[in-house]
Amino acid sequence: MAAFDPHKYERPSVTVDVVIFGLIEGTLHVLLIQRGLEPFASMWALPGGFVRLDESLEQAALRELVEETGVKDVYLEQLYTFGDPQRDPRTRVITVAYFALVAADRLRLRADTDAAEVRWFPAYEPPPLAFDHQKILDYAITRLRYKLEYTALAFELLPQEFTLTELQQAYEHILNEELDKRNFRRKVLQADILDKTENYREGGHRPARLYSFRQDAVAEVKARRLFP
Amino acid sequence: MAAFDPHKYERPSVTVDVVIFGLIEGTLHVLLIQRGLEPFASMWALPGGFVRLDESLEQAALRELVEETGVKDVYLEQLYTFGDPQRDPRTRVITVAYFALVAADRLRLRADTDAAEVRWFPAYEPPPLAFDHQKILDYAITRLRYKLEYTALAFELLPQEFTLTELQQAYEHILNEELDKRNFRRKVLQADILDKTENYREGGHRPARLYSFRQDAVAEVKARRLFP
DNA sequence: ACAAAAGTGTTGAGAGTACACCCATGC
DNA sequence: GCATGGGTGTACTCTCAACACTTTTGT
The missing domain is CATH 1.10.10.10 (Winged helix-like DNA-binding domain superfamily/Winged helix DNA-binding domain)
Known part of the structure; x- marks a missing residue:
């Protein structure tokens, strides 16, 4: 952090995306939402959203988690930050990915409503995902396996x-x-x-x-x- | 990523900070630069800077690394993203921290010049650091130990x-x-x-x-x- | 010849792995 | 009474940890 002038540089948008895992009938599932807007309209994507200026990254991730599942006392861990300039076709968006583990007896909350725009999918065979979300999901599965091993x-x-x-x-x-x-x-x-x-x-x-x-x-x- | 309108939200600034480790006479050192500007003027800090809109996070980290050490073919890995709203007293700055390992036979490059504003310090006893850089350094040391263990x-x-x-x-x-x-x-x-x-x-x-x-x-x- | 660092094997303990049968219940 | 999943112990192998002396050089 040498020179500093916040107005001298254009700023990217910053989002959090949350890979929410749950076990449903013994198989690993991931919670996805259906996008309404372009680009990737009607495609499935990880839940996420912009980081507000007055909240921490973890608070933002927790907020997304609560919005989609209604539960908040779950395991949540920062995964990795994805910042390829081309990952969003419109403008520069850097996303801080988190992953969450939701216990099986808690996930009949908001997710199980077949509201059609929020659904659980088998984590190993998800539908085509928007942006680089497949890459984020792959990374999350790798990390989950790695953590389970030890x-x-x-x-x-x-x-x-x-x-x-x-x-x-x-x-x-x-x-x-x-x-x-x-x-x-x-x-x-x-x-x-x-x-x-x-x-x-x-x-x-x-x-x-x-x-x-x-x-x-x-x-x-x-x-x-x-x-x- | 539900609704999306890049102009609807205020955007934070995004920086990268790089924890550059080197071994000097058998002890672990970290490269620090002396800040010229407020806040924390004349305090030591991790090298870092703003992420440009057309470069990836890793490119930004590599750019900082090359600027401070002149070397570029070194081990570089993303560490963690720090985004506490108060970590910079002026405005919201989210920083993606990286850590780098520089081989002993390569670090007599730019760093060893006693240019006074760039110096190696013992990693376990650094001077007081600006922002939350002590926390980032602690995290980097923990990660380095952890990685060495396996x-x-x-x-x-x-x-x-x-x-x-x-x-x-x-x-x-x-x-x-x-x-x-x-x-x-x-x-x-x-x-x-x-x-x-x-x-x-x-x-x-x-x-x-x-x-x-x-x-x-x-x-x-x-x-x-x-x-x- | 002696000081200093380089180099070299063995043993015991604990953890990991492979493997097969009896038990309690529902139907 | 039988089908189904629940529950239990032992022997072998391998890896880890502890431990001390000989070798080669410079002075």
Whole structure:
């Protein structure tokens, strides 16, 4: 920051875009909105909007998240900033991308209304996306996988109480590889991040013990390597 | 990106700031420039400047890097975007921070001139910094440590040929912990990322074999976990 | 010859991986 | 009673960590 004269330079527009992930029936979904305006009218795009001058980037991302899903107490992390001069055909727009993980038991809020302009799509097979949003989505999936490999972040996608099989299936689906049941359970239980509840998931066959995530372990787990 | 009208919103200024690291006599240094203008006149700050409308963020960071050091073929990576509304007291400035690693044998270029307004400072004990640059520097150091723990990125800070002891000392200094000499050598040699040269570092006592980094391993190593 | 840094192997502990059978419930 | 998913233990391999002495040079 050498010389400074805010009026000497033309300023770009700055937006935030939020990649909102959720697990629906065991598969990873991403929340998209349908654009009304040109360019890319009627195409699907990540939710996002301009950063207001009096709010931080994180506040802007949170605002978009609340506007689209109604939930606010979720995992939210800055992803990357995309600033290619040509990414918006009209004018220079720099976007700060965030990614959010919404727990399965919270996402029947605004999103599930088939309002047609906001919908969940399978994250691995989204419709054609506006701007460079496919690139942003790819980046978010990579980051999500990477984080799951060495943290226990998958909890953020599950309901408050879940079975070990549900947890394992979330890992398997997102990492796209099969895991050994006994090894998985041992590792996750040894990590001492779960509380065994007294509840069971019924229906089907033998009821499965429900576990919950130890809240006091959140901060710790986010920094810890859990899977090799 | 719902509605879009670039003229409807006031736009923030966007800058890039670059945390440029170099190893000088075995200790990690950061390149700072002395501000001439208010606010924070005569204080030290990270090199940076406005993003021009026709350049990408990475191009802007590279431009700042070249302006201050004269080198351009170095490791450069986007760090984080800082956008607190109060981080610049005059107006809203969002900055995209990058960090760069400059090899020791290349940094006698523009920086070493005691031009008084550009100098290297010990990264762990910098002078008081303008804006939120201390926070950006802290973040960059954290990221550098983190990357060194699981990649071989320290090569980017060393001259083209180096001894294993020099490499180990770089790791020890940045990670701030002692490493076992035999274990370190075994691990680094087994990783198959070094070429043994026929040259030796003379002077002092027993000459030490020089190694160079296998260029075809750069991409691979950047993604690979090297230290536990 | 001695001071100083270079260089070199082995052992034990812990973690990761592979692998197969019994258990509780619904129908 | 049988089909379905839930739940459990052991042996092998490999990686990590701890540890001390010999070699080569300059003075």
